[in-house]
Amino acid sequence: MTIGDRYGVPAVAVHTDxxxxxxxxxxxxxxxxxxxxxxxxQPVMGKSARELRAYVDGKDPLTGRPVMQEVVEGLTRPxxxxxxxxxxxxxxxxxxxxxxxxxxxxxxxxxxHWTDMLPIVxxxxxxxxxxxxxxxxxxxxxxxxxxxxHFRESWEYTVEKVAVNAVMAGARPEYFPVILALAAxxxxxxxxxxxxxxxxxxxxxxxxxxxxxxxxxxxxxPYNHANATIGRAYGLLSQNLQGGSVPGLSYMGSQGNGYAYxxxxxxxxxxxxPWEPFHVQHGxxxxxxxxxxxxxxxxxxxxxxxxxxxxxxxxxxxxxGMDPHTPPTxxxxxxxxxxxIDRGGFMKKDALIDWLxxxxxxPAGEYWDYQLVQNYIYPRATFGEEPWASKxxxxxxxxxxxxxxxDIHVVxxxxxxxxxxxxxxxxxxxxxxxxxxR
Amino acid sequence: xSDTFTVLNPVGFAxxxxxxxxxxxxxxxxxxxxYLVDCRFDDSDVFLRQMQGWFGEHMPGVRxxxxxxxxxxxxDDPATWEEIKARGHAAIVGxxx
Numbered sequence: 001m002t003i004g005d006r007y008g009v010p011a012v013a014v015h016t017d018x019x020x021x022x023x024x025x026x027x028x029x030x031x032x033x034x035x036x037x038x039x040x041x042q043p044v045m046g047k048s049a050r051e052l053r054a055y056v057d058g059k060d061p062l063t064g065r066p067v068m069q070e071v072v073e074g075l076t077r078p079x080x081x082x083x084x085x086x087x088x089x090x091x092x093x094x095x096x097x098x099x100x101x102x103x104x105x106x107x108x109x110x111x112x113h114w115t116d117m118l119p120i121v122x123x124x125x126x127x128x129x130x131x132x133x134x135x136x137x138x139x140x141x142x143x144x145x146x147x148x149x150h151f152r153e154s155w156e157y158t159v160e161k162v163a164v165n166a167v168m169a170g171a172r173p174e175y176f177p178v179i180l181a182l183a184a185x186x187x188x189x190x191x192x193x194x195x196x197x198x199x200x201x202x203x204x205x206x207x208x209x210x211x212x213x214x215x216x217x218x219x220x221x222p223y224n225h226a227n228a229t230i231g232r233a234y235g236l237l238s239q240n241l242q243g244g245s246v247p248g249l250s251y252m253g254s255q256g257n258g259y260a261y262x263x264x265x266x267x268x269x270x271x272x273x274p275w276e277p278f279h280v281q282h283g284x285x286x287x288x289x290x291x292x293x294x295x296x297x298x299x300x301x302x303x304x305x306x307x308x309x310x311x312x313x314x315x316x317x318x319x320x321g322m323d324p325h326t327p328p329t330x331x332x333x334x335x336x337x338x339x340x341i342d343r344g345g346f347m348k349k350d351a352l353i354d355w356l357x358x359x360x361x362x363p364a365g366e367y368w369d370y371q372l373v374q375n376y377i378y379p380r381a382t383f384g385e386e387p388w389a390s391k392x393x394x395x396x397x398x399x400x401x402x403x404x405x406x407d408i409h410v411v412x413x414x415x416x417x418x419x420x421x422x423x424x425x426x427x428x429x430x431x432x433x434x435x436x437x438r
Numbered sequence: 439x440s441d442t443f444t445v446l447n448p449v450g451f452a453x454x455x456x457x458x459x460x461x462x463x464x465x466x467x468x469x470x471x472x473y474l475v476d477c478r479f480d481d482s483d484v485f486l487r488q489m490q491g492w493f494g495e496h497m498p499g500v501r502x503x504x505x506x507x508x509x510x511x512x513x514d515d516p517a518t519w520e521e522i523k524a525r526g527h528a529a530i531v532g533x534x535x
Contacts, residue, residue, distance in 0.1 A: 002514065002519060003475070003519050003522060003523075003529050003531065004460050004461050004529075005458040005459065005460055005461070006519070007461075007519045007520070007522070007523045008461045008523065009461050009519075009522055009523055009526065009527075009528060009529050010460075010461045010462065010463050010464055010527075010528045010529070011461070011528065011529040011530070011531060012528075012529075012530050012531070013531050013532065013534055014485075014530060014531065014532030014533050014534065015532070015533065015534040016533060016534075019534065023534060028455070029452075029455055030455075030458070031455050031456050031457045031458040032457075032458050032460060034460055035460065040485075040533070043480070044480055044481050044482060044484075044485050044533045045480035045481050046481065047481065047484070047485075048484075049484055049487070049488060052481075052484055052485045052488045053488040053491065053492075055485065055488070056485070056488045056489050056491075056492050057492070068489075068492055068496070071489075071530060072467060072497075075463060075464055075467060075472070075528045075530075076463050076464050076465065076466060076467060077463055078462070078463050079460065079462075079463065091452035091453075091454065091455065092451075092452075093447055093449045093450065093451055093452070094447055095446060095447060096444055096445070096446060096447060097444075097445050097446070097447050099442045099443060099444045100442055100443070101441050101442055101443070102441075102443055105443060105445055109448075114448050114449070122443060122445045123445050123446045123448065124443055124444065124445050124446075125444060125445075125446070128446050146450070150512045153452070153453050154453065155450040155451060155452050155453070156450060156451045156453070157450040157451065158451075160446070161448070161449075161450055161451075164446045164447070164448045165448050168448060236448070240448040240449050240450060241448075241449070241450035242450060243449070243450060243452055371480070374478075375478065375479050375480060375510070376510050376512075378478075379478045379506070379507070379508075379509050379510045380509050380510060383508050383509055385509070
């Protein structure tokens with residue numbers, strides 16, 4: 001509520017009741033515990049004008065008072081005598097947890113929402129010290145800052161804090177540079193979005209072999225210690241170092257997401273890929289190691305191979321099944337990567353991406369009517385931001401690209417037991433050097 | 439004592455909270471201009487239009503301005519805030535989630 005503090009304009013915020021705890025928490029940690037907030041029933045989305053008028057004429061479901069009375073009073077009732085609440089409260093984080101039995105400590109960690117509700121390895125001084133031996137970086141060095149959503153404040157963390165979470169996940173010290181690189185990305189694997197986000201982490205370069213990561217059979221499943229525990233560590237460090245991921249308070253994913261257990265962490269199968277490795281596409285040398293982070297993993301389409309007659313149509317159908325707000329990243333078994341060359345002549349990833357961009361089209365009228373397009377793309381288009389602004393001039397039945405070309409990616413992974421492949425709907429964020437965190 | 443363990447806290451470091459002063463409230467809305475700020479999320483425009491209708495019926499002395507933010511709600515919008523500061527007296531922002 002910038003308008004209320006920075007610009008000196010009295011303001012009231014209206015929210016849906018499901019967000020009671022989270023918006024009060026955000027107001028408090030933003031230094032505005034006295035922010036006037038009014039609540040209406042959830043959902044607003046999809047309700048008719050008449051139904052929403054009933055919300056306006058009705059009562060705040062949390063207070064039982066008329067909504068408009070609260071709105072008007074929120075703008076006119078003085079703050080005199082209102083207790084603004086504790087502002088300068090202690091938010092320090094002690095280095096140690098009070099000593100206790102293992103059983104009690106595990107219970108404390110679970111009850112404090114410091115785990116993913118699976119068994120953890122308790123981060124004793126000895127175990128954390130062993131993890132810290134996996135990097136030359138100093139324990140008190142600041143690694144980065146992270147937050148669960150745009151509206152929350154960013155929390156800071158050190159190498160030691162990352163090590164604590166790596167131990168909890170069951171990771172080995174030799175994995176620690178990859179985990180530090182993920183932490184340094186500043187990209188949370190525990191985003192609080194109602195859409196139930198998860199991340200994907202793709203590791204490239206020599207580190208894959210040094211720590212025994214799997215890029216082949218079962219690479220994306222629970223069959224490799226490094227893949228599994230690095231991904232788990234990414235999730236744990238995100239929720240703890242950003243200040244929490246608690247349903248109803250700092251996590252609002254309506255359905256949740258099983259991908260969040262592992263953060264879909266694997267190595268690219270560079271040796272069997274016919275194309276340039278992903279990290280080289282994004283600025284690193286082949287001899288360097290890096291980890292690439294993708295967000296918004298929710299939707300997956302899959303099929304087997306590429307049929308000679310209708311492969312183009314089959315791929316188009318898969319792309320058309322994605323929500324156009326979230327771009328596609330193709331996860332190709334090497335068998336299918338080679339098929340894309342055989343069928344389409346895509347000798348480079350760029351050529352395949354060009355074709356995918358041109359193939360993924362839908363009528364403009366349908367495109368603009370998607371809810372997420374309305375929420376996140378239409379506002380930018382209406383104020384002239386390209387390439388979306390130009391799409392607004394298209395007739396409703398004109399076929400327009402669903403995605404920006406630069407948002408489409410291709411990664412090769414799998415053990416060639418068959419040519420199954422999938423499309424992950426996700427957004428590439430960044431590639432971070434692992435070598436800098438050795 | 440052999441059964442007890444000392445372990446490290448896994449939680450990061452929170453920034454300091456600094457209290458911000460909120461704008462003083464108005465003595466009345468009569469004769470004032472109230473902006474209905476549409477955060478452009480999940481049909482919030484439809485909702486705020488209904489609220490605008492309520493003001494017209496129940497508080498006709500209040501001038502309301504329906505104002506969509508300039509981009510997505512994730513971005514700050516100083517141009518809109520400056521406009522409201524210059525031309526308005528109060529703001530209702532919605533619908534947040």
